Amino acid sequence: MDQLERPRPGIIPLILMGALTGLLSGLFGIGGGVLLVPMLVLFLGFQQRLAAGTSVAAILPAAIVGGIGYAVQGNVDWVAAPLLAIGIVIGAQLGSFLLSRTPTGFLRWMFMVFLLAVAVSLWFVVPERDDTIEITVLTGTLLVLTGLLTGVLSGLLGVGGGVVVVPILMFFFGASDLIAKGTSLIMLIPGSISGTIGNSRRRNVDLRSAAVLGIAASVLSPLGSVIATWIPPFWSNVAFSVLLGLILIQMLVRVLRRKR
Template sequence: MTQPSRSSIFTLAVLGAITGLLSGLFGIGGGVVLVPMLVMFLGFQQRLAAGTSVAAILPAAVVGGIGYGVQGNVDWIAAIALAAGVIVGAQIGSYLLSRVPTGFLRWLFMGFLAVVVVSLWFVVPQRDAEIEKTVLVIVLLVVTGLVTGVLSGLLGVGGGVVVVPVLMFFFGASDLIAKGTSLIMLIPGSISGTIGNSRRRNVDLRAAAVLGIAASVLSPLGSVIATHIPPFWSNVAFSLLLAFVLGQMLFKTLKKNKNS
C-alpha cells in the first residue's frame, strides 16, 4: 500500500474531523457519511472505504463514549447487551452477505428509516428518561444488537442509525443516553470488524489512523454540543442526517436496479 501524500493526509484529516463531530453529536459511527466521501474525494474502492471507516471510528467512539459517560449519559448495562448482540450479528451478516439477496431487506430498511425520519419531528424523548431494566428488556436489547449487526453486515450501514432511534422510541431512553450508549456499543463492533477486514485486506490502516486521530479530536466536542441542543432540535438535526442516509441508499438502489 502506497504512502499517503500530504494532500491526501490533509483531506483524510478533514474527513475524520467531520466524522468525529457527527459521531459525538449523534452517537453514530459516521460510516454512512465517511464511506461515500472516501470514495468520492480519495478514490477508495467501496469495500476498502467501508473497512477503513470501521477502523477509523474506533478512537472517536472511545473518546466520544467517554465524554457521554463522564456526563452520566451512558446506560452501561444496555450497551453491554447491545454489544453482545452486535458482535454475533455482524458475523452472521458477513456470512450471509454473499448468500442472501438483500434487495427486499434494503427496501424494508429504507422504509424503517423513512418512518423514523418523520417520527423524529413528532416524538420528543424526555431528557431525564431512562431505560427500564428487566430481564425481558435485556433480552430485547440483545436481539436489537443482533438485528443491528446483521443489518450492518448485509447492508453496510452503521449501527448507530438503527440503535439510537430504537433506544429512544422503543426502550424509552433520552436522546443523550441513546447516543452515548450507541457509541459504547460501537467499540467492540469496530474492533471485531477491523480484525476481520484486516484478514481480508479490506482496510487501509494508515488512512484509518489519520481519520481516527482527527475524529477523536472533535468527537468530545460533538458530545458537549449535544447536551446544549434542546431535544426537539436534536431530533430535527438527526432526522436530516437520516434523510441524507435514506437518499443515498435510495439513489444507489435505483442506480443498481437501472444498470442490472
C-alpha cells in the same frame, strides 16, 4: 484493478472527513459510518464494500473518545451497553461475512433504503431528557437481539450502529436522547473491533485510511458530545434527519447518473 491496489487517498481529505465525522458522531451518538461511507464513495472513489469495511475500523477511536465524553456527563446506561455489545460482537462477524458475498449494487440500494427509514423514524421519536431504560429479563433479551441486528448492519453496511440503536433505545426502550447516544457509542467499541477483524481477514478494509480517519474523528468527538447537551431533543432529531436526507439525495443522484 483490485480495490486495495487503487491510488491511496491524500492525508488532508482523510483528516477533514474524519474531523467532520467525529464532530457529528459525538453530536448524534453515532459511530459515523452513516456519514463516512457515502463520503468515501462519493469523494475518494472507494468501492462500497471497501468503504463499509474502512468505516467500521475508523469508528473505534471516535466511539471510545465520544463514549468517554458522554460517560463523564453521566449519560451512559452501563447495564444496557454490555447487553447490546454481546449481540453486536456476534452480529458484526455475520455482517462482515455477508459483506464479502453481497453484490455492490445491492449494497448501495440497501444502504439508501436504510438511510430513508432512519430519517423518517427520527420525526416520530422525541424523548424526554430524564427518561431512563427499565432493565428486566425481557428488555435485557431484547437489548441483546437489538445488538445482534445492529452488528449485522454494521458489518454489512459500514454503519457504526448508532443510527439503528439510538432511535430504537428512545422509541422502544424509553431512553432519553443523551442516554441513548452515550450508550450507543460505548456499545460500538466491541462491535467495531469484531467487525474490523472479520473485514481484515476478507481484505475489505483500508487500515491506513481508517487510522487517519479515526484519529481525526476522535479529536472532535468530545466537542460534539458537549454540544449535544445544549440542543433540545426535537431539534437534534430534525437536524440529524436533514443530514441523512442530504446524504441520501447525493447517493441517489450518483446512482442514477451511472445508469445513463
